[in-house]
Amino acid sequence: MNFKKFYFLFIFLLYSTIGFGTSLEDSKNLLEGTLPNGLHYYILKNEKPENRASLNLVVSSGSLNEEDDQQGLAHFLEHMAFNGTTKYKKNDLIKYLQSLGLDFGGDLNAYTSFGETVYKLQVPTSEKDLDTGLEVLREWASEITLDPKAIDNEKGVILEEWRLRQGLTQRIGDIQKKILFGNSRYFHRFPIGLPENIKSANHNLLNSYYKKWYQPRNMAVIAVGDFDPNMVESIIKKYFNYKGDDNFTSGVNYTIENNFKKSTTIFTDPEITGVSLNFICQSKNAPVNTMDTLKKSIARDLYLGILNTQFSIISKENNSPIINGGGYSYNIGKKDRFNMISLDLRENDITSGIEKGYSLVKYLGTKLISLETLNLEKTDYLSGIKNFVKNKKSIQNNTYIDMIKNKYLYGDTFINPEDELSLTENILKTITPEDIENIAKEFYQENTAIFLIAPEKDNLNIPSKEDIDSVIDKIRSSSLDNLTLNNSLPKLEKLNLVPGKIITTDSTKDCTIYTLSNGIKVYYKHTDFDKDKISIRLFKEEGSSNEDYDNYINSIVAPYLISNSGIGNLTSDQMEIFMKGKNFSVTPYITDYEEGFYINSDMENLGLSLDFFRLMINNPKIDKDIFNNLMNQLKEEVKNKYNSPKALYRDKVSSILSNNNPRRKSLDESDLSKISEAKVLNIFKKKFNNFNNYKIVIVGSLNDTEARNEITKYFASLPVKSENNKPQPLGITFPKNIIKDSVTKGVDKKATVTLVYPYEGTYSNENRTLYNASSKILDMILIEEIREKLGGVYSIYSVPDLEPYNYGENSLKIFFSTKVSRTEEITEATKTVVDNFINGKIDQKKIDDIITNYKLTYETAIRKNQYWSQYLYKKSFIPDYKVLTPKEYNSFINYENMVKFLKTAVNKDNYIQITLLPEREE
Numbered sequence: 051m052n053f054k055k056f057y058f059l060f061i062f063l064l065y066s067t068i069g070f071g072t073s074l075e076d077s078k079n080l081l082e083g084t085l086p087n088g089l090h091y092y093i094l095k096n097e098k099p100e101n102r103a104s105l106n107l108v109v110s111s112g113s114l115n116e117e118d119d120q121q122g123l124a125h126f127l128e129h130m131a132f133n134g135t136t137k138y139k140k141n142d143l144i145k146y147l148q149s150l151g152l153d154f155g156g157d158l159n160a161y162t163s164f165g166e167t168v169y170k171l172q173v174p175t176s177e178k179d180l181d182t183g184l185e186v187l188r189e190w191a192s193e194i195t196l197d198p199k200a201i202d203n204e205k206g207v208i209l210e211e212w213r214l215r216q217g218l219t220q221r222i223g224d225i226q227k228k229i230l231f232g233n234s235r236y237f238h239r240f241p242i243g244l245p246e247n248i249k250s251a252n253h254n255l256l257n258s259y260y261k262k263w264y265q266p267r268n269m270a271v272i273a274v275g276d277f278d279p280n281m282v283e284s285i286i287k288k289y290f291n292y293k294g295d296d297n298f299t300s301g302v303n304y305t306i307e308n309n310f311k312k313s314t315t316i317f318t319d320p321e322i323t324g325v326s327l328n329f330i331c332q333s334k335n336a337p338v339n340t341m342d343t344l345k346k347s348i349a350r351d352l353y354l355g356i357l358n359t360q361f362s363i364i365s366k367e368n369n370s371p372i373i374n375g376g377g378y379s380y381n382i383g384k385k386d387r388f389n390m391i392s393l394d395l396r397e398n399d400i401t402s403g404i405e406k407g408y409s410l411v412k413y414l415g416t417k418l419i420s421l422e423t424l425n426l427e428k429t430d431y432l433s434g435i436k437n438f439v440k441n442k443k444s445i446q447n448n449t450y451i452d453m454i455k456n457k458y459l460y461g462d463t464f465i466n467p468e469d470e471l472s473l474t475e476n477i478l479k480t481i482t483p484e485d486i487e488n489i490a491k492e493f494y495q496e497n498t499a500i501f502l503i504a505p506e507k508d509n510l511n512i513p514s515k516e517d518i519d520s521v522i523d524k525i526r527s528s529s530l531d532n533l534t535l536n537n538s539l540p541k542l543e544k545l546n547l548v549p550g551k552i553i554t555t556d557s558t559k560d561c562t563i564y565t566l567s568n569g570i571k572v573y574y575k576h577t578d579f580d581k582d583k584i585s586i587r588l589f590k591e592e593g594s595s596n597e598d599y600d601n602y603i604n605s606i607v608a609p610y611l612i613s614n615s616g617i618g619n620l621t622s623d624q625m626e627i628f629m630k631g632k633n634f635s636v637t638p639y640i641t642d643y644e645e646g647f648y649i650n651s652d653m654e655n656l657g658l659s660l661d662f663f664r665l666m667i668n669n670p671k672i673d674k675d676i677f678n679n680l681m682n683q684l685k686e687e688v689k690n691k692y693n694s695p696k697a698l699y700r701d702k703v704s705s706i707l708s709n710n711n712p713r714r715k716s717l718d719e720s721d722l723s724k725i726s727e728a729k730v731l732n733i734f735k736k737k738f739n740n741f742n743n744y745k746i747v748i749v750g751s752l753n754d755t756e757a758r759n760e761i762t763k764y765f766a767s768l769p770v771k772s773e774n775n776k777p778q779p780l781g782i783t784f785p786k787n788i789i790k791d792s793v794t795k796g797v798d799k800k801a802t803v804t805l806v807y808p809y810e811g812t813y814s815n816e817n818r819t820l821y822n823a824s825s826k827i828l829d830m831i832l833i834e835e836i837r838e839k840l841g842g843v844y845s846i847y848s849v850p851d852l853e854p855y856n857y858g859e860n861s862l863k864i865f866f867s868t869k870v871s872r873t874e875e876i877t878e879a880t881k882t883v884v885d886n887f888i889n890g891k892i893d894q895k896k897i898d899d900i901i902t903n904y905k906l907t908y909e910t911a912i913r914k915n916q917y918w919s920q921y922l923y924k925k926s927f928i929p930d931y932k933v934l935t936p937k938e939y940n941s942f943i944n945y946e947n948m949v950k951f952l953k954t955a956v957n958k959d960n961y962i963q964i965t966l967l968p969e970r971e972e
Contacts, residue, residue, distance in 0.1 A: 072341045074473075077466035080454070081279045087294045088267030091286050092454045092464075093279045096447055098579075099910045103175050103275025103282075104447035107187040108455055109167040110270070111263035113241040115301045119250075122243010123259050125162040126201075126208055126251050131169060132160075133200040135189035140200060143186070147171070148830070148899045150179065152906075162241045164304075165383055166459055172447075174906065175277045181285050184271070188289035191269060194260060196253050205248055206841020212242050214844055214867055216972060217798035218321045218694075222503060225317050229330060229499045230388065235304040263301070266294040270458045274447040306332065306386045310497045314515045318506035321796050323690040323697070324373075325395040327404060329411060330499040333492040335387040337461030344463075345477045346489070348431070350379055352481065353489040355427045356419065356535075357391070359630075360410055363536050363623045366614075368675040371396045371403035373683055377493060384460050389493045397504070397686055401513050401521060408525050413533050415494025418483040423537040428478045429631035435474050437633050437652060440582040442467040498522075505693055540628055543619040545661050545668075550766025552758060561922055562754070566766040572746045573922045574757050577915055582652045584750030585919045588765075589646030590743050591855070591927060596778040597733070602713060603721050604729040605737070609638040611680060612734050615673035618665040622673045634659035636666065638738070642713070643777040643855050645737045646744075653752060660764040667738045672727045681722065688719055695796035699966040702793050703804055706962055707861075708782045741768040743775075745926045749919045779857040784808035789962045798968035801873040802866075805880065806962040809852055809860035811955040815932050816942070818852045820951040823943050825850040825862065826900045828887055832864070835883050842868050842876040854928060862956060870971060877963065885958045890949040901943055905936040 076082070081093040113124045134140045152172065160169045169190050173183035215223075231237035271290060273282045310332040336343050354377050361375030373394040381387045391411055395403035438445075445467070456462040465473065500522070504512050513521070551567040561575040594605040613636070616622045634651035636659055651659040691697045701716055708714035746765055748757060784806070811817055825848045832846045846866040853860070864884070868876045911917040924931045934942060 074339050074341065074344060074463035074465060075469075076457070076464045077469065079466055080464050081283060083283070085266065085287065085291050087290075087292060088265075088298075089290050089294075090270040090458060091283070091290070092270065092272045092458065093282050093286075094274045094450055094454065095277065095279050096274050096445065096450055097276050098444050098446060098913075100276050100913060101175050102447065102906075102910060103173050103180060103183070103273060103277055104451050105171045105173060105180075105183045105187055105275075106272040106451055106455065107169040107190055108270045108272060108458055109169075109264055110165070110268045110459060111301060112163045112165045112167055113239040113243070114164050114235055114304050115263055116239055116243075116259065119247065120255055120259055121239065121247045122208075122241075123247065123251060123256055124167055124263075125241045125243060126204070126248065127194070127256055127260055128160045128162045128167050128169070129204050129208055130196055130201065130256065131190045131194050133204055134195045134197055136193035136195060137189055138186075139195075140197070143189075145895075147186070148903075149895070150174070150182070150902065152903070164236060164239065164241065166455075168455070170451075175275055177281060177285075180273075180277060180282060184273075184282075184285045184289055187271060191264060191266075191290070192292065196256050196260065198253050201251060201253060201256065203838065203841055205251065207837055207844055208248050209245060210842065210868060211844035212245060212248065213800045213869060215242060216800060217796065217968075218319060220972075221319060222317065225315060226501065229313070229315060229501055231306060232310075234306045236306060236382065261295075265298040266290070266292070267298050268300065272451055272454050272458070274450045274454070303384060306382060310499060312497050312499075314500040314502070314518050316502045316504070316512065316515060316518075318504050318512065320506045321693050321695060322503060322505045323693045324686065325397045325400055325403075325502070325504045327393045327395055327400075327407065327503075328499075328501040329391040329408065329493070330501065331389045331493055331495045331497070333387045333389055335381040335383075335385055337384070337463075339461055339463040341473075341477070344473060345481065345485075348474060348477055349481050349485045349489050352424070352427045352431055353414070353486050353493075354378065355430060356423060356486070357410070357414060357493075359427075359626050360535055361393075361407075363626050364406060364410070366622045366673070366676055366679065368678060369682070370406075370675075370679060371399040372407055373679075375407055379492075381460070387492075391493060396682060397510055397690075400502075400504070400511070401517065404513070404518060404521050405525060408522060409528075409530055409533055411490075411494050412525055412528075413530050413535075414490040415487070417487070417530070419486055419535060420537060421483065422539075423535050424481070424483055424486060426537060426539065426627065426630045428481070432474065432478060433631040433633060435471050437582065439467045439471045440652070441580050444580045444583075505690055507690075507693070536623060536627060538624075538627065539630075540620055540624040542617070542628065542658075542661065543665075545618075545664055547664065547763055547767045549762045550768075552762060552766065560925070561918075564758075564761060566761070568741070568766055568768055568770040570741060570744050570746060570765060570768060570770070571926070572748060572761055572765060573926055574748045574754075574761075575918050575922065576751070576753060576757070577749060577918065578751060579913050579915055580751060582751055583915060584651050584653065584656055584748065584752050585915050586649040586651075587646060587747045587919060587923055588649075588741075588744055589644055589747075589923065590741070590745070591644055591777050592737075592743075592775050593641050593643040593645055593777055594733075595642050595780055596775060599712065600724045600729065601733050601736075603717070603724045604726070604733045605640040606717070607680065607684075607725060608730045608734040608737075609640060611672050611677060611730055612666060612670045613638055615671050615676050617662050618669065622676055632658065634662075636662045638666065638734075640733075640737055642780065643857065653756075656752065656756075656760065660760060664764060670731060670734050670738070672731055674727070677727050677730075681725065684717065684722055685719075688717055688722060691716060695793065695798070695966060695968070696802075698795050699793045699802065699964070702791065703806075703964050706789060706791060706964060707784055707806060707859075709785065711780060711782050713780060714782065739769060740771045740773060742770045742773055744768070747919055747922045747926065749915045749922065777855075777857070782857075782859055784859070784861065785962060786960060788959060791963075792965040792967055794967045794969055796968050797970055797972055799870070799971050800867045801870045801968075802966040803864075803868070803873065803877050803880075804962075804964045805864040805877070805884075806964075807862045807864075807884070807956050808960055808962075809862065809955055810957050810960065811951070813852060813854045813860075815930060817951060817955070819934060819939070819942065820948060821850045821852045821862070821955060823900055823904075824887075824948060824952060824955075826903070827892060827896045827948075828862075828884070830896050830899070831883055831887060832880065836866070836876060836880055840876065840879060842872055842879070846880070870967065873965060873967070877965070881958075881961070884956070888952050888956050888958055890945075890952075892945060892948060894945060897943060897945060897948070901936075901940050904939050904943075908933075908936050908939075
């Protein structure tokens with residue numbers, strides 16, 4: 051039989067059956083409509099999270115529609131939405147939404163892009179709350195007041211947001227923008243805008259943009275959540291059926307105008323710490339709304355999967371010039387798409403890295419891959435879709451929101467998970483190596499822009515533009531006959547274990563506790579939050595704290611080296627192929643005070659994931675190539691780390707807070723000299739060859755019988771020897787009194803400040819709860835006083851850290867950046883807020899708000915595996931550990947308890963203030 055002829059006949063029949071010109075149908079679960087004024091609405095019922103709804107107002111206008119004197123005002127207008135509407139004056143809107151328990155920046159937020167502005171709310175699903183949420187969206191749609199005083203106050207906040215993006219990020223970004231966008235409208239309309247336009251913004255300019263583009267025919271309301279869709283539809287009709295401008299005309303559909311030409315750009319900077327290279331191509335984009343465009347989208351994903359797998363294999367070769375490599379593709383607007391391949395290269399062999407990376411790009415763009423390679427990737431892709439569908443009832447609202455938003459903005463079809471799986475299964479059967487080659491050609495074009503980024507320093511051999519072009523021309527004219535793809539699917543050796551036994555079973559209100567024949571305790575909880583997900587954590591209190599410094603250094607790299615060097619009979623590169631289509635991960639860790647494993651899997655792969663775990667501890671090994679590559683990478687990182695002002699600053703903060711404890715600094719050359727294959731293997735075996743005093747938490751969708759089977763086979767058989775190793779406190783104590791220090795490094799327009807208030811109280815569940823509550827209230831005050839009133843920052847927040855296993859390293863940290871000339875003013879104002887807070891200047895309304903927020907957060911959290919995994923983990927070694935119920939929290943969190951706690955926990959005369967300042971401003 052002529053197999054080749056038969057294969058193409060089969061493909062032809064599939065094409066004939068499927069009909070690739072056919073339009074895709076939207077999910078019948080999506081309720082959509084258009085009001086008489088032209089406003090679109092989309093409503094979808096989704097059960098997760100329970101009793102929660104996500105509401106979005108999508109305005110089909112962003113920075114591209116700005117006039118020359120309006121640059122940045124689309125984004126400015128987004129800010130003004132939170133500064134007052136007809137019904138909600140000034141900041142009353144945020145205060146009101148916070149009174150519902152919503153977090154500013156989390157539950158209520160917004161963003162502005164080139165082509166859209168989106169406002170987002172997360173609300174409870176009572177009819178009253180849904181009514182309020184949709185009323186707020188309606189206010190934003192046409193009732194933003196644009197008070198002149200509020201506009202002037204907000205300028206400082208927006209300028210600080212602009213300032214955050216300056217420095218090295220901006221310098222690289224300016225070059226990349228020119229490469230990507232040429233002289234198109236996109237280049238001249240970045241959403242953040244221009245400082246001069248922000249400073250000159252006024253009511254008339256903002257109102258002109260607002261009234262022109264915020265029209266019903268240019269907007270959509272999207273609602274996804276655990277609600278009655280018909281009820282939500284009636285509320286939308288109630289609020290949004292207002293009259294718009296009958297003369298409204300849609301904006302220009304701007305494109306990048308096919309500006310790409312073959313080019314090579316080299317950018318060096320003293321603050322860059324490594325060499326990276328981008329190959330950038332441009333292609334046309336089309337909405338995913340037909341079988342043909344869906345097929346192309348899937349084929350693109352398959353290509354990227356193949357490409358990324360091969361780059362991962364290449365990076366593991368001995369002395370590979372490529373550290374990391376990968377491709378990605380994204381659309382800009384409706385018609386344009388960028389296809390990029392990014393490489394991190396060894397700085398001592400940049401040219402070889404370019405040659406090796408581009409050779410793979412050409413190979414895929416000019417040669418047909420084997421059916422074996424394609425089928426492996428199809429298996430992997432289909433596995434991901436199946437896993438998505440199996441867990442469809444735990445898909446979060448925002449996932450669906452993004453899909454519906456793409457339907458409204460770009461014309462994609464909204465497909466429900468089951469239909470997507472069915473379509474994908476059929477389409478995958480029709481995708482051929484030729485289809486992958488066609489996609490690959492979009493990444494391999496004559497008109498490719500090459501962008502090389504490297505440190506600016508002596509003795510670094512950076513190839514010239516001519517050198518790079520010569521390498522590219524050489525590859526484009528070569529046959530690449532010697533290049534092949536690794537696609538051989540290996541088999542894992544069988545594991546023979548003698549099962550142990552479960553000795554006792556104790557049922558509690560939270561979980562079932564099994565005591566095993568080897569003494570290990572297992573905390574098991576069955577859940578149905580995710581239909582097919584299991585989370586396992588094995589852990590022991592010890593870590594590297596009781597090891598000498600040499601062992602400590604080797605313990606830092608041991609988990610990475612062992613887990614990337616192959617498992618059992620599999621080599622490191624075979625692992626890349628073996629993992630195709632398998633949904634599990636096994637991750638060892640060693641920290642200061644603990645060691646253990648994280649294992650995540652679905653039911654199909656649970657046994658395999660546990661085989662991996664046992665093979666990793668039974669016979670750990672180190673691949674010499676993986677070891678050498680990591681050491682080469684670390685040497686480069688150590689050599690270049692202080693190019694970065696942020697790295698120097700982080701080390702300064704750590705050294706001051708730890709009183710120069712060597713275990714709190716970043717690695718240096720002396721540390722690297724202590725690392726060896728033998729020492730790494732020794733410390734890994736030492737930590738994972740004896741499971742005495744280990745505990746195990748299992749949370750997920752496996753039932754009791756399945757759990758008992760896996761527990762007896764894999765965990766009750768673990769080796770246990772009598773010993774009593776415990777964590778050894780490192781003895782790190784924060785400095786006393788007031789410490790001020792600074793780092794001056796780099797070129798930037800901002801100063802960065804860290805304020806640290808060491809915790810001065812004792813640990814208890816109650817104190818931990820009060821500490822976390824205090825931080826939430828403090829954040830609200832800091833936003834009001836420092837951001838809104840002073841306009842001194844864009845972002846300011848505190849981080850509380852109080853746990854018994856911190857062994858004294860407990861603190862409240864405050865982070866912000868600001869204009870260099872305002873550093874002292876904003877820092878002193880922040881400390882004044884803290885002083886007043888400690889002394890009881892706390893509004894009762896803010897206490898009420900965090901109590902309401904706690905209830906919402908708690909109700910969502912307890913329906914997630916992650917919550918129960920973390921809760922049982924802490925409960926296992928903190929006997930009195932407790933998470934308060936909303937009712938208990940409501941009774942406990944009050945003004946008196948908070949002020950009493952703060953007096954003992956935070957001392958206004960004991961803080962560490964560390965500032966990063968630029969050597970000069972740009």
